Amino acid sequence: MTRMATEPLPDSCCDDERPTVWLWSGHAAYRGPSLRLGTHSGSVTCFALGLDAPFVLRSGRESRSVRSALIPARTPHQIVAAEGDRMLFFYVDPGASRTAPLLDRMTDRADAIAYRHREEAALITEWSQGPVTDPEMLRRRLLDAGEPEAADERIRVALQLLRDRPGEWGSAAELAASVNLSQSRFLHLFSAYAGTSFRRYRLWAKMRRAATAVAQGADLSTAASDAGFASPSHFSDTFRAMFGLTATEMLAHGLDIVVMDP
Template sequence: MINKISKIGFSKIGGIFIGKDIVSDFHKHYALTVIVSFGKLFSLYTSKDNQDDYQAVLIQKNIDFSIETCKNEYVAFIHIVPYSEAGMRLTDNAHPILKLDSLKLQDSLSLIKDWFYSNVNTQEIVENILDAISLITGACKEKKVMDDRILKAMTLIMDSEDEKLHVDKISVAVNLSISHFNRLFKKETGLTFRRFVLHSKLIKSIFAVYENNNLTEASFIGGFSDQPHLTRTFKENFGIKPSTILK
């Protein structure tokens, strides 16, 4: 078996990071998060005094938590964009943290392991894994639809190369007043316009790392003022330093 330390994968609907010996700070992430251990249980904390152990868990977006994995045990961190079809299937506001049946995840875990131990790393394979994960039993089956204007706004933000993107430009593009746009954007996404712009910069920087750029290069590609700004934002979202994914 190939000796691996970590691996990162990327697709249009989210990404995967696999690593070991992970101890994170408390953090919130905009994406839906599925965490699956290759073997031993990991500890998930929702506060300093509230800790549970899991083999696999689904965490909804914007939930504050930290994690500690068993020593030398590989764990897959799967982040899925909430407004993608896969994300909509997993969105379940009634269960902020949901324990998953590890036996029913065996096929998905096999896909993850095959990808991890191979030298192949295409976006198509990663997207197929994320789609498979989104079909797990226990996820919400209710059909959800996001406002088309907000979907368009999010696409415009993600595609923009403007480092100082202003809300008035986007609100005009989707035919909404600034005040109406801000209210609707927060309702639909759970984030303010400013926080989503920052999130989009983070995703662009992570993709730059995926394409083998170093952290300094990735920070400027994503639109951050410098590497420390990227590092702070990354840690706020993942609870670990970005250098961890470059091991």
């Protein structure tokens, strides 16, 4: 397990509780202050939980005050919480586990975004108090540690290739050929299984690779280049579009990055 800490926290944050990102081989999680997030659109499904108070989730013309929400990939939205209120975000990588167990626990599923986790109160109690000593428990709690059930073995392999070497696949055609599929068939199967596009998933895999490099001591420019981003500005623009702020802004909050597995 690799750990990296950035600069000291601002005075407004608790001294004994640093904002933290945990990285698994596919999934990722964040616990810390809500930050001032702009409208963004994630590359994978995100579970959001207000640890200290409800947050406002804005998407399109709708605005709802909730404590938990499951936001599908490629859904433009903004999360607004009071300054200092803490959030938990868990990003579900479709190549590592399906979202079905998590979606089944959301009790309000009338729209694309699902709300109100069945065990919302218990999750808040578990994750709002003290330092996190077992982040793996969070992954198991939300996903039942379920194994992926790929509809097509070739797509499962493609997802693994993208996670392992995201910078090597310049186009969908190249990856499709490597798993013996036509590009059109590959894109159809990929989107149907992953719930996101090839392009967006490749960006997610690159972003996780860059975050791992930062955790191991690389600066942002080196991490972005090693992960396959065309330039530091491309990385910065992608990060903002995916998470609602820049990587520099996020690291300025005294972030710990913990790599759970390679």
